[in-house]
Amino acid sequence: MQLHAEGIEKRFFRKTGSANNFFAVSKTDFDLLPGAVTVLVGRSGSGKTTLLQMLSGLLSPTSGKVFADGTDLYSLPDKALSRFRSTHLAVIPQGLSLLQNLTVMENLLLPGSLYSKSPVTEGTALEMLEKLGIGHLAGVYPTELSGGESRRVAISRALLHRPDVLFADEPTGDLDDENTDLVLDLLQAEARRGAAVLLVTHEAGAERIADNVYRMTAGKLSCERSAHEA
Amino acid sequence: MTPRQLPLRNLKRKPARTAGLLLLVLFLAFSLFAGTVISMSLQRGLGSLEARLGADIIVVPSSAKSKVDLDGIFLQGTTGYFYMDAGYVDKLQAISGVEQLSPQLFLASLRASCCTIPVQVIGIDQATDFSIQPWITKSYSKALGDLDVVVGCKVNADIGESIKIYGENCKVVARLDATGTGLDTAIYCSMDSLRHLLESARALGHDLKISGDPAQVISAVYIRVGDGYDIQKVVDDINLHVRKVQAVRTKSMLTGIADSLSGVSRSVRLLILVIWILCIVILLIAFGMLIHERKKEFAVLRVLGMSRAMLARMMLSESFLLSLMGSILGTALAALLVLPFSTLIEGLLNLPFLLPDTPALLGIALFTVLACLVIGPLSSAFAAFRLSRVDPAAILKEGA
Ligand SMILES: Nc1ncnc2c1ncn2[C@@H]1O[C@H](COP(=O)(O)OP(=O)(O)O)[C@@H](O)[C@H]1O
């Protein structure tokens, strides 16, 4: 699935100097291609998360459109957009995102049960957890997990449903080097399988799996390296 | 794990929060069920009391009024006795407006084998009685033989058993339906049987303070006034023309009860209202506080692909489940407290108390549960709306 953003921008209302609003993301076009890992870098507060949320259907842009295989995402009613997101997209949010009332295993299985999709079996879910070295935590509630463990559960949950487009917002921030490498490998494997992957990261090592690299500077997007140029 | 299982799971995983909300709904259900049953029972008690008295006027010896509590004897079943000559029946018959009249004879048993408390024994004149027999014929159609007795529903004796009153074995031939009044503790027999018991009591050495011939006394005369006559005028005529008796209008006996009854009913209804307003306000506040507490959770569900409608439905299902459990518990608890202890409540309120029949009780229970099933989810509607519209972008940031 190809994701194509056309002239999207996001303006937030906030007093900054003389103006009372500012652009977290300035007008830009953007493409996420299937089979490629697109890495987005930039300083904290530059607008990376805002861009990722607009692309993933979670935040409607102030102006501009986001197309997924030709469908204008934000023209869909809530129900259709939710179903679309659930079926084709997966997001690993920047903050903590586990449901506290569900065990690790249940957290993994819930998204698959939302719309009559072919549900994921517990066996497959367990395999995914084991890939990330947390198979033994399947029956545990999130309150008992460390930050790194929670992060890996959230990553497993997103990968498990084999999305067409995968959004990962600083997924390795609280992981050690070994696990960081593991996660980067898994993201690359997702792209190999045909998914479009957007990875927002500070991780220098991410360069190694990147097909395209973009930089965000105070809301302005610039291309640092593109697979087509190489 | 499917979205359908989420509401119950959310309730289970937050036991303190769930218990708090459950308790509020429980109060709602408890107050509505208990209050409705109590106020209906009082209403029915009064109705049955009116029907049971059946007379417009009761005439007693004028000395009785100062000696005993007449309301107590006629309405609440306290024991007491007083006597006058049977000749008054003819004198009363002569008063214009008196259509039907029937004497009764009282005896307060001290120790009857059936009863731990003294019982009022009432002899009725079967030839003329119109106030008690209609009730007796419901359960016993034959005339009462010598020492046959009919017992009120709270007298602890079964049909066919004998109870001993002043040494005499009296055979229980029928039991009366509940009236919710003190009359439920009385024992009824024929006039002749009662004279027999009077003799036995005197033979045992009890001074009943009978002046004149014991075979010729009565205690009270029940009078029904003919259509078109003013009852108050008949009362006044009797008090004016017949010496040494006191005529009492039954309605005036009942107005005291009716007044305090409507007072209690009003207080009960007011109490229900206050509890409901209080509980609903607290529910609204509690659900309002949930909005903040659960924003993050709902944002995650949103990111995972749930639609606004699904989120709202989840929240409403939670409050529906809470209301269902809370209302059933509250109703059951109220039933457990009100139904078995109706006698105690009657005693506490000192008012006639007659529980509604089973279908009516079930109806009230159903109404209570339904009312809670509407109110509970309704008070969570605002929270459901707000939470379904939570902005996942604003919440799921670093550190959040
Ligand atoms: N809901 C919001 N309202 C106002 N300002 C916001 C909001 N969300 C983000 N911002 C601001 O927009 C800018 C970009 O934020 P973000 O996209 O989270 O940055 P990054 O992910 O690159 O650290 C920041 O200055 C942030 O303070």
Ligand SMILES: [Mg+2]
């Ligand atoms: Mg960010």
